Structure formats: structure tokens, C-alpha cells
Amino acid sequence: MVKAHLVFVPDQAIKKLIPPKPNDPTCTVASKRDKRFKLVHPVTPDQCHTLKTVLKHPLLITFVLAAFLTTAFIFIEPLCHCIQHVNCILFSQFTNNTICCNEKQTYITNIWENAETLPMPEQCAVIEDENRIDCLGQEFEIPGYACMLRDCCWSLPKNGSIRIPRCYYPARYRTYKITNVSSTDVGTVAYMKIVKNSTFYPNNVPMVKIDFVYRTEDILQVKIYDADKTRFQTPFPELPPMGPTAANNTKYVVEIDTEKTGFKILRKSNNQIIFDTQDFGGFIFSDQFLEISARLPSHHIYGLGQQRNDFKLDMNWKKITLFNHDQHPKPGTNLYGSHPFYLAMEESGDSSGVMLLNSNAMDIDLTPAPGITYRTIGGLLDFYIFLGPSPSDVVRQFTSLVGRPFLPPYWSLGFHLSRSGYKTLNETKKVWLRTRDAKIPFDTQWNDRDYMKNNNDFTYDNESFNGLPDFVDMLHKEGMHYMVKIDPGIGTGELPGTYLPYDEGIAQRVFVSDISGYRPFMGKVWNKKYTVYVDFFKRAAVDYWLTQLRRLHEIFAFDGTGLDMNDPTNFQNDSGRSCPNVSLEYPPFTPAIAGCYLSTHTLCM
Incomplete structure (x- = not known):
């Protein structure tokens, strides 16, 4: 056996494989979309046992190049345990997977039951490498079948970069549908109803409300929250009263398409995209996992402290983790402060900025689209968008919101x-x-x-x-x-x-x-x-x-x-083990923080 990454197997390769017996009762497919699955090769119990030895842990899938299948890369579903009388492989043309299919196991059944929500091949093929949005949000890779359980795409990138996610959202990944939009002269309100639950993050919010508040002519608030229940909002900074302002006086435009998930913010003067979330990546709003992605105006992004980075941020699949941590400055680590604010220099020379008012631990991914993905573990998605147009204007607008430092005494300089x-x-x-x-x-x-x-x-x-x-x-x-x-x-x-x-x-x-x-x-x-x-x-x-x-x-x-x-x-670095066993301490998703627990080197949550 030779370990290998999974790759797409074209139809011509499948045709070279030995077909199964036409009426083999042990190989049935419980999918409503049988055309996606093809039975391709018999497997003996001895061969399954050999493959089983490669799988050292039931949750760690190993991709292998089977000695008896020289024309395709395969993996074996570990929960099958390669039990007696396994005599077929199930091949999924879309996911490029083979699965021991003697008996319905939990994961296999789940895949088949979710067949109606699986992305079609063309939804994956249209996503270029630079437009991939990570469907995992974790530092480790998962196999194709686990990616499929999230209704996502799995394939190797074209250029082979290890930074590019293998598991990524398909085109038109719809978790919520816009059901109602109403506008006034000083703002817009939209409601989004859930149409597909996130499998891996419990307690999805059924109805999300988005308030677009025209705070000033150059400051827009976009507040995304649970329409029915109150959630935690950071009490600091204490924001000053501001606006609202009439729509015809603003420098920005809000666009909403009821056939898409999300919204788009444009600069009114030149239609430059400032923050575009429409059908880009996945939108998830659960109790302890919130994710949203947006297209950005350029690759020239600055801010998102506190990390040890270059002044101009790396947009090549760069992950930035924000959660206060007493840590000597080293690259790729969350440090002493958290400032989810960035400034963008647009190709026209104008500048814009975005602040997420959220104090929970979070990961922020920067991608070459250019794009940004936020993943946080609580609170709201409360964005403030600053239209500048100069960098100093953006900073002035930002500090008018969060507060400015007091004038220091002369000697302190x-x-x-x-x-x-x-x-x-x-x-x-x-x-x-x-x-x-x-x-x-x-x-x-x-x-x-x-x-x-x-x-x-x-x-x-x-x-x-x-x-x-x-x-x-x-x-x-x-x-x-x-x-x-x-x-x-x-x-x-x-x-x-x-x-x-x-x-x-x-x-x-x-x-x-x-x-x-x-x-x-x-x-x-x-x-x-x-x-x-x-x-x-x-x-x-x-x-x-x-x-x-x-x-x-x-x-x-x-x-x-x-x-x-x-x-x-x-x-007390072991405080994580002494903190109460509650979801605030052990959320379903943990950002890429330094240490094993949220409470490592700090207090219990």
C-alpha cells in the first residue's frame, strides 16, 4: 500500500475498472440520486483486512493507493471495520470516494440520507482556487467523506499549494434564504430564514435579522443577529449616539438580492465593492459558531491586530486568530490585544475600513480572491463600515466610534x-x-x-x-x-x-x-x-x-x-482541565489559539 492524496478519477478511468456482478445483493445504493454513484470493483475480505491495518484510529482516515486498483485512488470507510463478507466498493464520482458497503454504517447512511443536499459537480468545478473558502475552519485536513458530510467540495487545488483548502464551499451554498426586505430613508431591514442546518454546529438560529443603519454619510452599521432571542453584545466600547442619516446623503449603497444569501456594500461614487457577502462561501449562524465571508475591494489590507505580521497583510490564505493572550510576539499566534478592524486601500486610491464589534475568540482568514472570512464563537456579527475616502478619514471615522486616546502630557512623549x-x-x-x-x-x-x-x-x-x-x-x-x-x-x-x-x-x-x-x-x-x-x-x-x-x-x-x-x-496552564465542563469552556469550534483550551494561560470563561 502507498499512502496518497485523493484525486478526481475521470470517467475513462472508471471504465477501465472491472464491473461488479450485475445482480449482487450486497451492493445497494440508498440514494435518491443513484446516477452519482457507480459500483466499480469487488473487494475480498482479505483485501479489506489489509486496508483496515492502515487505519490506526476510527476517526483518522488514511487515503491509500490500493494495490489491486492501479487506476484510481481510494479510501475505505473505517466504521465499516472491513467486517466479513464485504465484497464490493461503492464509488462516488463526485466525491472520488470508495466505501466498504457491506452494511449500512452510520456515516455511510448519513451521506446517503443527505444526498439531496450534496453539491452537484458543476457547483465545485466553477470555484477557482483563489475563490475557495475553507469549509472546515480548522488547522487540519479531513477526508473526502467527512467533507461531503458538510455538503462541501473536496479536491486537490490546481497549483498544489498546501495553503489552499481541499475542502471548500460549493457555489450557491444556501443555508439561509432572504424572506423579507423593507427600507426607509434611514436604513434597511432584512430577514433570513434558515433552509439548511449546519451539521457540525448545533443550535442553528432559525431566523436571522439584518439591520442596515445609515449612521452617518460615511459610516454604515450592518448588524446581524437572532431575530427572536437576545444574545450577548460586548458592552465596551460604549458607542456614542450617531445618526441616522438619509440614504440620499450617504457615500455607500446597500444591495440585497432575494435570490442570494447575503448582501453587498458598494461605494456610491464608482460602484466599487466594499464588502460583498452574496453567495460567497458559507453563512452559518448557530449559538456558538458564526461564520461569514466577503469579497474585498483589493489585496491591500492593513490591520487586524494584534499579531506579528507585515504591515501589509498576507492575502495568501493567511489565518489571523484574535483572543487576548500573554505570549511573546511570534508569527501565527494570538497576542496581547484583539482589534478586528482593517483598512483597505482600493485600486482607485480611495480607502475603506471595516470593524467587527465582537469580543469573542475568532479566526479571520484572508484569501487571494481577495476575500475575508470571519469565524467567531459567540455574540453578534455587528459590522461598522467606513467609507473614508482617505486613510486618515477611515481612522478618524473608526476612532469617532471606539474613542480616541486622551492627549498625553508632553513629557510622556x-x-x-x-x-x-x-x-x-x-x-x-x-x-x-x-x-x-x-x-x-x-x-x-x-x-x-x-x-x-x-x-x-x-x-x-x-x-x-x-x-x-x-x-x-x-x-x-x-x-x-x-x-x-x-x-x-x-x-x-x-x-x-x-x-x-x-x-x-x-x-x-x-x-x-x-x-x-x-x-x-x-x-x-x-x-x-x-x-x-x-x-x-x-x-x-x-x-x-x-x-x-x-x-x-x-x-x-x-x-x-x-x-x-x-x-x-x-x-496555571492546566486551568482548562479544572474549569467547569460547559460549552462556554469547550465550544463546538475552537479558533487556532495558542494552547489547548480557551482558558489556557488565562481565566475560565
């Missing part, structure tokens, strides 16, 4: 001297003095957590950093400034009554709770025992945090702080 590892105040002073003696101008001296006592927030070690308040005063007299790092995690390892930040936090209930709803979630960062985490979503946490900062400032007059480890970070 100067050079800052900072690193972890200044273990004592004397070491800090030496570095500061050495830099000054070298005539290197700088404005601000920092200390990382080394200044803390037992790595506890809002303290300082009056032994190794004895004299810190006087040093800060001296910096101020020299016209310089001093800043420190602070973490959101509060230590639990001190005796009751000896560490106010913990005692007061417990009393004020400002820490993140575990599944009980009242006990603080216990993690581990730098503290000597365990760590609890300030829940900044709670209003009381703001007053609590300000109180702790004021108290520390009374001890030494720092000029600012840097909030570190607020991804949030948890060093």
Missing part, C-alpha cells in the same frame, strides 16, 4: 528607561546615573514589579527599595518623572488584616468570580500564593482601584502607571 530586573533601588540608581553621565537625554525612569513587596500591588519593598520616596522626589527636582508597573491581579498570600488591597476587594466584591458567582476565581501570577483578579466591568472596581492608587501615591509620588498582565494572565 520623551524617552523612557524601563526594563524588568532592577532588583534594588541602588541598581535602579546606577542605571539612571550611567545614562545621565553618557549624556543620553531621557525623561522618565521606570520600575517593573521588582519594587513591590512579595510582588503585591500597591506596596513597595522598604528593604531592597529603601529610600524610594526620596529618589522619586530627586527625579522631580531634576525635571524628570517616575512610573511603575501594576498588575490587575491581587495576591492572596498575606495574613488577614495585613494587606488592604485584598481585604478591601473581598469586602467590596470587586474580584472576578468563579462559577459559583460569589467566590473569587483563583489563579496564579507573580504572587507568592494565589491571585484574584479585579473585575473592571463592575462599577465598584473603579472606586476601589482609585483608592489603592491614591494610597500608594501618598507613599511615593509616581507620575503614572502601566497596567501589565491584563490579558488577563494566569500561569
Whole structure:
């Protein structure tokens, strides 16, 4: 046996195969579309047993080149187990599969029962390599039969690139049908009714509503959500009231075709496609898996942080995963922040931008169509589309929505001297003095957590950093400034009554709770025992945090702080195994995050 990828077998190759006995009772096809399936060759039990040895795991299908079939690539359905009296192979011309078909097994039956929804060959043939949209969304490949269970196409790409998905959506992959569209002068509303459930993602939403809200002349909101039930929406950022604006004043046009799934956004001045989802890839809206794809105006795409990428993003089947994670910057990994916003430079020189307001973990695929696919595990698909037309206009429109940074003090724009590892105040002073003696101008001296006592927030070690308040005063007299790092995690390892930040936090209930709803979630960062985490979503946490900062400032007059480890970070990497066994922790789809669980290196969900 020689392992090989599955390839399409043309009719002329099939004709070379030995036909089965015409009235073989063991080879029947339970499909309503029998013309797709052809019985092509008898298989003996010994041959099936040989193939079975290749299949080491019932869920790991191995494609093999059978020694007794030299003209076609085949695979054997593992759940058949190649049991006694298997004497035929079933060949699917569309999926290029052969299946041991002695008895109806679960997967085979499913394939046959779904025959009416399988794509026709021409639906796959019309999809060029660059227009393929991955039907899996995972980092691994699956065999043709599993791809077929998703009603998708499976074939090797023409150019052989390993990045191009083998399993991809066919043309006109219809999961929802537009049933009603109504428009006013300030927006449009569309309803989409489900016509085909997603097999692999449970709890599909039966009716989806799309609100097209003309926020301003150059900002369009497209909000896609459950028409009947309320779903989670991220509470931050708090969006300002905006619009609506009359349609005849906008720079964009919304197009909806009731014969297609999705919508199209165009630039009014030149009909340039800005965001076109119509019959492109698959649209899925289930409880914990939401997927949508769109054609983009060009290959010149920027943004989608935070990842270590080139400034201009790679559109050659590039996957970008967004989910905050404390990770040293390396390519292909989700990092400290999540910013599902991109800016596109169009061929005309105009610019546009799109933000997805969704805080769940997500994968974003960039494809050479040019296209984009979003896969997220909760919430809504709430898009804001910015028409620019200049790059600075797009950024201005984006920040008018999410908020702009405060105007920093002039001194903060100067050079800052900072690193972890200044273990004592004397070491800090030496570095500061050495830099000054070298005539290197700088404005601000920092200390990382080394200044803390037992790595506890809002303290300082009056032994190794004895004299810190006087040093800060001296910096101020020299016209310089001093800043420190602070973490959101509060230590639990001190005796009751000896560490106010913990005692007061417990009393004020400002820490993140575990599944009980009242006990603080216990993690581990730098503290000597365990760590609890300030829940900044709670209003009381703001007053609590300000109180702790004021108290520390009374001890030494720092000029600012840097909030570190607020991804949030948890060093207990096995927390995924100790989190509750609920779907929020173990969703049906997990983006390509670093680690095995959503909670790896962070808190339970």
C-alpha cells in the first residue's frame, strides 16, 4: 500500500475498472440520486483486512493507493471495520470516494440520507482556487467523506499549494434564504430564514435579522443577529449616539438580492465593492459558531491586530486568530490585544475600513480572491463600515466610534528607561546615573514589579527599595518623572488584616468570580500564593482601584502607571482541565489559539 492524496478519477478511468456482478445483493445504493454513484470493483475480505491495518484510529482516515486498483485512488470507510463478507466498493464520482458497503454504517447512511443536499459537480468545478473558502475552519485536513458530510467540495487545488483548502464551499451554498426586505430613508431591514442546518454546529438560529443603519454619510452599521432571542453584545466600547442619516446623503449603497444569501456594500461614487457577502462561501449562524465571508475591494489590507505580521497583510490564505493572550510576539499566534478592524486601500486610491464589534475568540482568514472570512464563537456579527475616502478619514471615522486616546502630557512623549530586573533601588540608581553621565537625554525612569513587596500591588519593598520616596522626589527636582508597573491581579498570600488591597476587594466584591458567582476565581501570577483578579466591568472596581492608587501615591509620588498582565494572565496552564465542563469552556469550534483550551494561560470563561 502507498499512502496518497485523493484525486478526481475521470470517467475513462472508471471504465477501465472491472464491473461488479450485475445482480449482487450486497451492493445497494440508498440514494435518491443513484446516477452519482457507480459500483466499480469487488473487494475480498482479505483485501479489506489489509486496508483496515492502515487505519490506526476510527476517526483518522488514511487515503491509500490500493494495490489491486492501479487506476484510481481510494479510501475505505473505517466504521465499516472491513467486517466479513464485504465484497464490493461503492464509488462516488463526485466525491472520488470508495466505501466498504457491506452494511449500512452510520456515516455511510448519513451521506446517503443527505444526498439531496450534496453539491452537484458543476457547483465545485466553477470555484477557482483563489475563490475557495475553507469549509472546515480548522488547522487540519479531513477526508473526502467527512467533507461531503458538510455538503462541501473536496479536491486537490490546481497549483498544489498546501495553503489552499481541499475542502471548500460549493457555489450557491444556501443555508439561509432572504424572506423579507423593507427600507426607509434611514436604513434597511432584512430577514433570513434558515433552509439548511449546519451539521457540525448545533443550535442553528432559525431566523436571522439584518439591520442596515445609515449612521452617518460615511459610516454604515450592518448588524446581524437572532431575530427572536437576545444574545450577548460586548458592552465596551460604549458607542456614542450617531445618526441616522438619509440614504440620499450617504457615500455607500446597500444591495440585497432575494435570490442570494447575503448582501453587498458598494461605494456610491464608482460602484466599487466594499464588502460583498452574496453567495460567497458559507453563512452559518448557530449559538456558538458564526461564520461569514466577503469579497474585498483589493489585496491591500492593513490591520487586524494584534499579531506579528507585515504591515501589509498576507492575502495568501493567511489565518489571523484574535483572543487576548500573554505570549511573546511570534508569527501565527494570538497576542496581547484583539482589534478586528482593517483598512483597505482600493485600486482607485480611495480607502475603506471595516470593524467587527465582537469580543469573542475568532479566526479571520484572508484569501487571494481577495476575500475575508470571519469565524467567531459567540455574540453578534455587528459590522461598522467606513467609507473614508482617505486613510486618515477611515481612522478618524473608526476612532469617532471606539474613542480616541486622551492627549498625553508632553513629557510622556520623551524617552523612557524601563526594563524588568532592577532588583534594588541602588541598581535602579546606577542605571539612571550611567545614562545621565553618557549624556543620553531621557525623561522618565521606570520600575517593573521588582519594587513591590512579595510582588503585591500597591506596596513597595522598604528593604531592597529603601529610600524610594526620596529618589522619586530627586527625579522631580531634576525635571524628570517616575512610573511603575501594576498588575490587575491581587495576591492572596498575606495574613488577614495585613494587606488592604485584598481585604478591601473581598469586602467590596470587586474580584472576578468563579462559577459559583460569589467566590473569587483563583489563579496564579507573580504572587507568592494565589491571585484574584479585579473585575473592571463592575462599577465598584473603579472606586476601589482609585483608592489603592491614591494610597500608594501618598507613599511615593509616581507620575503614572502601566497596567501589565491584563490579558488577563494566569500561569496555571492546566486551568482548562479544572474549569467547569460547559460549552462556554469547550465550544463546538475552537479558533487556532495558542494552547489547548480557551482558558489556557488565562481565566475560565
